[in-house]
Amino acid sequence: MADEIVQVGKYTLESLTTGMYSDPKIVYREYIQNSVDSLEHAVSLGLLEQQSMRIDIVVNSEESYISIKDNGTGIPASEAAQTLMNVGSSKKRNTNNRGFRGIGRLGGMSYCDTLIFTTSAENEKVKTIVSFNCKKLRHLLVPGEYEDMSLSAVLEEITTIETFPEKEEKHYLCVEMVDVNGFSDLLDIDAAKSYISQVAPLPYQSRHFIYTSQLKSYLNDNGYIVEEFPIFVGENESDLEPVYKPNKSRFRSDRGKRTVDEISSMKYFDVTIDGELYALGWYGNCGWFGFLSEKEISGFRVRKGNILIGDNHTMNAIFKEARFNGWTQGEIFIVTDKLIPNARRDDFEQNDAYYKFMEALSNSVGMEIARTIREASLTRNNPNAKALREIERKIGEASTAVAEGFNSTVDKEKMVTALTESAASLAGLRVSEDLTSKKKELQEKIEAAIEEVSESKNFKINQINSGIDKKSKQVLKVVSDILSRKLAKVLVDEIIEDIVKELNRK
Incomplete structure (x- = not known):
């Protein structure tokens, strides 16, 4: 031999x-x-x-x-x-x-x-x-x-x-x-x-996914840095365009009806087993109307080194009803070396750590989402429940704006006004006993949000680090105010973002 x-x-x-x-x-x-x-x-x-x-x-x-x-x-x-x-x-x-x-x-x-x-x-x-x-x-x-x-x-x-x-x-x-x-x-x-x-391992496009800064802050606070790399795709070298992750704050669900839905707040979680952190993750709280219409965002995506392992069906196994994974938009970032991608990278090696990880997810996140979906179904036609969801969405938008920065003082004032009106509406809302605790929770959150927005000095133009003088910055503030008065917020978001990026290149 x-x-x-x-x-x-x-x-x-x-x-x-x-x-x-x-x-x-x-x-x-x-x-x-x-x-x-x-x-x-x-x-x-x-x-x-x-x-x-x-x-x-x-x-x-x-x-x-x-x-x-x-x-x-x-x-x-x-x-x-x-x-x-x-x-x-x-x-x-x-x-x-x-x-x-x-x-x-x-x-x-x-x-x-x-x-x-x-x-x-x-x-x-x-x-x-x-x-x-x-x-x-x-x-x-x-x-x-x-x-x-x-x-x-x-x-x-x-x-x-x-x-x-x-x-x-x-x-x-x-x-x-x-x-x-x-x-x-x-x-x-x-x-x-x-x-x-x-x-x-791409960056998010913050104009479509407004929770980008909030998500990164959560991950950073827990010791995880999302590695992002600029990738450009085109038919020729002369027409290359950047590609971004597909995550969206606003999307369509329920396949046939294609109901418009949006993330009202972010739910963050960790998977810790035997005292060791295995993963950090998030999913978007929304109306839970059904299966997300866009395949690119439906289902939990599991990432290691910010590269996808498996596909949109990989996490079906953490749900007793696999279809609920398709109702979910979220990501799970693996931080432990005990979970090893297999050679095909369509899943992980089936070791002891893997089985513990899947069980932990099933007993926590899987059950939590299933319960939330059923509760949403029961309250979907309740006008008071709808009102509470709308207020929760506005609170989420305020939190994101404070984290990412306001387009202008006009933008900030509009948000304070909207939150104040929502707080008054919430105070006068009569809800059933099963929604009382939710109402009380939102009253506390909206008061905190009003205070946080009012005190915030975080404006997007302050993120310009190219050393422009005070007079130029003042001109930008005036322009930003005018844009916020004249145009829809989604357009102003895009314009201000482009201005900041362009000036930071210089």
Whole structure:
């Protein structure tokens, strides 16, 4: 036995590419998570400022072409060939990296004729190009043909390695899929954007998800920083646009009726087992009218390193009635290393920690949401219950405004007026005995909200850090007041946000 050589068969490669993934779009996730790890490493080494991180994705159906490029560390020329050709081997470890098994980098082989990796590391005057002839690979993997070839022999047969001059200061990795197969939806740019928005570690778009600052404050206060990376997608490098998480404060539910609903308040929770924090999470309290109409936001999303594990159905198991997961918009951020994503990243390894985690969620969050949904159903046609929900929504908006900043003094005054009117309405509202405690709770909250808003000095234009003078800032205050008087708040939110971003770039 000691003299025998263990040979890894060529079909292992097929199992680790086509056989690994049920959805071709998963290759986007695989390359994005490798880019993210590289970007984080570049920042830690001082090669890159955090605000300069970037991942560019081109999806061109006319050219049957896809590319994913990052400005991370890149791979040194002396390591590039070995790193990119290794299968199931990686220097990464699961405690620090999102992609750590060394499998995903070859995932694109199944869906194109040529897979190309181009990379350069800083302080090297060379770039390395490693190309895989995937069309030839499929020919070599035909059952009954070339049976004597090993995995390493197949890889050597289909691989070309070249080096070319490059600027010394460059550092990057670019993955290119050339002549992408038409039988998948990889080249559907809208499908790609939708998938990436759900899976990738992206920022929220605060104009659509007004609880962004509040959520981040909760996570920060509990020692967890949400890692976010700017990803741009387009049909060409000249028309790349940023992609954001799809979360929304206002949405439609109940499928057929497509009832308009919105988050009235955020519910935050932690999962602590045997004294150890396993996860932090949130879900939006809303009208609970039914299944959320938009697949992109329905169902709890479980994230590790802010990258999705599984899909919108993964947390069905924490509910006795699985359908209730589809009524929910929320996220669960894994903070423990005991929960390990499996090789397909469609769930976690089924270890003891996993079973404890799922049981804890089922006994707390799962039961809590189910109870809330049933209570909402019983009170849905009660006009007093509706009034209380509306007041709760206004309190939630006030809390968010205080955290994120007001558009203007006019915006702030409008909110004080609205809260004061709601407080008066609440005081005169006669409710049934089962709603008495809820009314009392809201009376306390709305009085606190009025005081908090009145005393707040947090205005969005104060977030401009580009050093504009006092006179310019005063002009901006006047403009902001005029906009708040003349336009709908949603438009003012967008305009002020754009002004702050634009000035902070300078």
